[in-house]
Amino acid sequence: MRFPAEHPLTIVKLDPVGRVVARYPGTIHPAAPGWIAIVADWQLGTVEVGPLRFEPGDRLIEYFSFVEPINAFALFAPDGTFKGWYANVACPAYLEERTLFWRDLYIDIIGAPDGQITVLDEEELEESQLSQRDPEGYACILAARDRLLTALRTRAYPFHLYG
Template sequence: MSANSADRPALLDVVLVKAGREKIRYPAELLADDGTRVTVRAPWAGAGVRDFGFVRFEPGDVLTEHYWRDRWYSVKEVRTADGALKGHYCDVTRPAELSGTRLVVEDLDLDLWVGADGTDVRRLDEDEFAESGLAARDPRAAAAAVAALDELEALARGDGLGALLA
């Protein structure tokens, strides 16, 4: 295999912004971009282990992340290093913006966890969302965020997230 750029996967910098500040930035391999949804793959970018009690994100985990330009959420499929599905972590965000090689998403604090078998569905960080003041600062965005969380939960508790990610 030669070393030209056509042989290497395209890389993006995923930039997660929270409360107007960059929370984390990490490189990810671009898997697909259909003009509406951008899908990337990246190793767990957190420092060390993050234990939520119901799932642990740890070095070696691989995330396939789906971002939409027209939806107020992203969905991250979380797998162990050997490929076993841990579940899906869904972030409520403003629609993603791709500019050059930077994929920027603004985290709006609300999250949803869906365990690997689909039976463990948890709404997360609703207290952080309430404390963020978004409802007072930007009522339209706050309403869109709550609607996005409700939509994700309904999908997860219904037929699952599979159709959304197909």
């Protein structure tokens, strides 16, 4: 399904077991083949995650892969200043009608403008006991984390766009 730029969509975030945890509006932004990019405004209060601070009025350009198990959000202050990357290990995104769904898979990674990289939530993955329940799924999550770290360090798409 292809949509023109500026086309409105609803974005739905699912937790690792598939429950809806967030739903918000966005508009389509140009992206590379195999990806969809969405512009969305931060609608929650102030949230600090590692070295990154999300605040009311911030704008995100969110890059979702339809192939790779990752996504990445470029965060900007209201004045346009780039604040950093927030990336997720996730199932590949999918579209249904005018809704984009993505399923978060525990591990998050922050890329600061100064190049510092912070990996978050590895303990949450361990606490899930996925390594015992689904060793193959667990290994896939770790492999996706490693690919995401490499993409950040080498500034592969979409990380070469900002920062």
